[in-house]
Amino acid sequence: MTAKTGKNYWLMKSEPDVFSIEDLAKAPKKTTHWDGVRNYQARNFMRDSMKIGDMVFFYHSNADPSGIAGVAEVVKEGYPDFSAFDPKDVHFDEKSDSKNPTWMMVDIKHVETFKNLLPLEELRKSSALKDMVLLQKGSRLSVQPVTAEQWQAVLKLAKSKLA
DNA sequence: GCCAACGTTGGC
């Protein structure tokens, strides 16, 4: 899906009750490792396609309201998700072998928090965004690609809300 | 809290 040169764009979901964009902004070096993803498609994106410098929309799911909260960037490429090896971790996976890890993650760094969160409802109104993976019926992929056109359209929407 | 849609598991 992303076998081209240049920057790629992504969207990553997090429940703000668990980890919000404010948490990311306050984290040491404004950076966190994106652990806990236990879905193969999302894993593949992090393992194979996300590159340093790629840009990420930080999406708040299960929130009031849900929507895009801001922007982050990839600062470390795919490496083993060590939370899978820790029996005390909620994301522990007994089937993941540390010598041949099943689950991978990346590190992302805070870039910007939108002044106003861009709610899902607004995104749905935009014809430029109708093909976004996020907006497809039944879509629940937690790490997903965003096209350059969609990226620009979202930024434009975010800016228009500043007034 | 409800529930539709999805991904995974496991019996056969």
Added chain:
DNA sequence: GCCAACGTTGGC
């Protein structure tokens, strides 16, 4: 390899 049962996601 099918598919029912189950667990999870995530909007509302």
